[in-house]
Amino acid sequence: MIVNKSMFPLTTGFSVISKMQDQFAQLQMQLGTGVKAQTLSEMARDLPVSLSVRSRLTTISGYNASIEQVDLRLSFYDNALTRLDQIEGQARNSAVQGQYGSNNINMATISSLSKARLDEMVTLLNSDVAGRYLFGGSVTDKAPLPTTTELLDGAGGRAGYKTVVTERQMADLGASGQGRLTTTLATLTATDPATVNLTEDGDHPFGYKLSTVSAVGANIGIVSDFATTPADIEFTFPAPPATVEEGDSVTLGFTLPDGTETQVTLKAVSAANANGSTNEFVIGSDAIETATNFETTLKNTLKETAESELRAASTYAAAQNFFNAAGEPVLRVSGADPYTSTSLRVATKTDTVMWYGGQTAAVSAVGMGRLTSARAAETVTLTENIPVSSAHGFQISGVTSSVTNAGALTATHTPGDPASMSVAFDDTFALTAGDSVTVTLTEPNGTSRQVTLTAVTGKAGPGQFTIGADEAESATNFEKAMIRSVTEAAAAAEGNPRQSVTAAVEDSGRVAYGMQANESGYLRMMRSMAAMTVETYPEITNATDPNSVDLDPAKLRFDAMARRQQLELSEGRNAERGSIELITMELGIARAGIQAAGDRHTNYKAQLDNLLSDVETVSKEDVAMEILALQTRLTASYQVTSMVSQLSLVNYL
Known part of the structure; x- marks a missing residue:
């Protein structure tokens, strides 16, 4: 600042000195703290940038906290799946056809060993992290499975x-x-x-x-x-x-x-x-x-x-009935006398222990959503599986057709338990490209899905069937297309267990890492372990001749059970959807995704920190230079103002 005539009148000079004193105080504060301002109002034109950057840093901090939490859960999943894979391998090797052990020791111990593996598996699937159960999909506040004792022996009058x-x-x-x-x-x-x-x-x-x-x-x-x-x-x-x-x-x-x-x-x-x-x-x-x-x-x-x-097959069939898959009910033998029973019934929560209590799909792509197709000559039928369950699988709600030549096909819906639909083709009236059949399927939650199949003359694509040379060929083509389309509808209704739990890890991305204990890999292990646990191998005397040269029936039963366990836990099933191996791969992809997101956040945060530093902090060296310059100007101003304030005619003369 140059002290000149602008200092006059005197009040103006005092005002300028006051402003320099304020600036001097501000520079001293900046030199001491390293920041530009102590309050938001002092940020001036830098305020919008500061607020925006700080908001973004807060968002990134939230994403990083979510990533850290998800990574912890994925670490637990990794350990659990590794152990489950080991249990699967041990079970596969513990019972092998023809390997009975010295004095049939393998036959004597397989039941207890299987129960120990079953118990460990139940414990793993019921594990929680910080009070959150991880194998029940979105149901995280309770264990997805009962105890091993309840599963095997029942509880509270429930089988x-x-x-x-x-x-x-x-x-x-x-x-x-x-x-x-x-x-x-x-x-x-x-x-x-x-x-x-x-x-x-x-x-x-x-x-x-x-x-x-x-x-x-x-x-x-x-x-x-x-x-x-x-x-x-x-x-x-x-x-x-x-x-x-x-x-x-x-x-x-x-x-x-x-x-x-x-x-x-x-x-x-x-x-x-x-x-x-x-x-x-x-x-x-x-x-x-x-x-x-x-x-x-x-x-x-x-x-x-x-x-x-037959006994081994029955034990495994009971495992399929009790340890129900997604979209399937728990089933039991109906009637007072099982020996003469002619049907299965849907079990209830009041009479049977439900093995899985977590989130699950009501419709499964496996088995076309509990529907069965059949073809007899020129007629194709689609029927609900029995016993019918209103809480599981598709219900056939209706069927309509649109044809150019009336009578070319006849679509009929038959309500009931089970409901069914049929499509009959008639060569008396030719099918025309564009003729269609629409089947209406209803999910247990009330959602309706329509499956439309349209006739074409050439190669059929999705939602189409090829008109055949006669009604029988048209019916065959229609059935194939119907199976494919209904299966696709069931898959869409089933969804993906991984999507049952998701977490936001960045603005445009979420990581899906849900897990459900009734997925096929866990389910096969549960069924096999339970079946091997309850079966025994007592010596059975040949019904005709105690001295028969036939192989010991107990060994035949052991071989039958071992063969089924080998089939259920075969390495050939590793590529199946829901297998432990595929789940491990999917979670590995999820983990790689959150790690990549974390790296992006780290790099972005460094950029934002630099920007915020530029906006909110100062260079102490530059501030020190400004203070020295200001101090010089302020001293000069004091002297001039003092001299001017003492001016009089006498002093002037």
């Missing part, structure tokens, strides 16, 4: 898995122990052929289901009917002088309750060469005697196989 297994085995084996199959011997006289009928005892999901039959030798007549329900097979034994020859055999194929297949073979032997094996039948002196021996052998073989293959 556990052991009860469900017992009921299922009774229903599958039947009172006779023949797997719900009955035999009938029909004879006339010793000079006539004799027949043995093998028949399923009703239309139900239990026991053996006849699937195939074949014979070696042309001496046993076989007539089978697998298309009707119940299926049956008739065996005819020739009348003398024709006879069954030694070496002739019959092989029967069965579908078991868990969906697996098994076979038994009955061999014809002479009395001299019989060695007491369960599957041998002695050639008699006439058709009646041969047929009688065949029926006896058939019954004994059915009973022996029932104690191994």
Whole structure:
């Protein structure tokens, strides 16, 4: 500041000195603190920038806190999944067909070892981090699973898995122990052929289901009917002088309750060469005697196989019923007498322990949302699975069609339990490109989804089916397209378990890391561990001959159980959706995502910190120079003002 005539009048000079004193005080404060201002009002034109940068830094701090929390949970998931993978491998190696151990030690210990693994698995799935349970999807305030004891033994009058297994085995084996199959011997006289009928005892999901039959030798007549329900097979034994020859055999194929297949073979032997094996039948002196021996052998073989293959299949079928998957209800044998039951029923929370209590999808892409398709000639049907559950799977609400030539197809909706729809094609009226069928499916929450299939003349794309050369081909094409489209609708309704829990880690991105304990990888382990826990392998005396050369039935049962565990926990399932391996990979991607977001925040924060420093802080060296300059000007101003204030005519003269 230059002291000149502008200092006059005197009041103006005092005002300028006061402003310099204020500036001097401000510079001293800046020199001492390193910041430009002590209050927001002193920020002047830098205030908007300061507020904006500080707001952004606060947001980044929130994202970093979220990233830190998610990273902690992902670390827990990583440890848990690593241990679960180890348990899966140990279980897979603990029970191997034919490896019974010294003095059958493997058979004796497999149950207790499986229970220990099951208990550890339940503990892992019920673990929490800071009071937040991580394997129940968005349900984080309670453990997703009951205790191991409750799962196996039940609680409060509600049945556990052991009860469900017992009921299922009774229903599958039947009172006779023949797997719900009955035999009938029909004879006339010793000079006539004799027949043995093998028949399923009703239309139900239990026991053996006849699937195939074949014979070696042309001496046993076989007539089978697998298309009707119940299926049956008739065996005819020739009348003398024709006879069954030694070496002739019959092989029967069965579908078991868990969906697996098994076979038994009955061999014809002479009395001299019989060695007491369960599957041998002695050639008699006439058709009646041969047929009688065949029926006896058939019954004994059915009973022996029932104690191994069928019982193991029943145990695993009970595991599928009790440890329900997403979109499926818990099922139990219906009726007061399981031996004669003809259906399954939906279990309730009041009579059965529900194994999983976390978040879950009500509709699953597996099994088309509890719908089944079928085709008979030119008619395609879609039916709800029984037993029907209003809380699980799609309900068929209606079907409509739009056709150019009336009668080219007829779409019909049949309400009820179960509801169904059918589409019948008729070649009398030709299909036209653009003709369509729309099926309305309703989810348990009331949401409706429409699946529309449109006829085309060329290659069919999504939502289309190709018009065939005749009504049967059109029906076949329509069914394939319907299965594909309904499965896609079910997948959309099911959603992704990972999306059940998400966290914001940056403005334009969220990380999804939800976990549900009923995903397929965990589910297969739960079913297998529980099945191996409840099954035992007592020595069973051969029903026909205690000195039989047949393999010990207990070992046959162990082999059947071991084979199923190997199948359930096979490495070949690693690529399935929901497997532990795929979940681990998905969480690895999530972790990489939050780490990348964290790195971006770190770099951005450094830039914002520099900008904020430029706006809010000062260089002490520059301030010191300003203070020296101001001090010089202020001193000069004091002197001039003092001199001017003392001016008078006398002093002037």
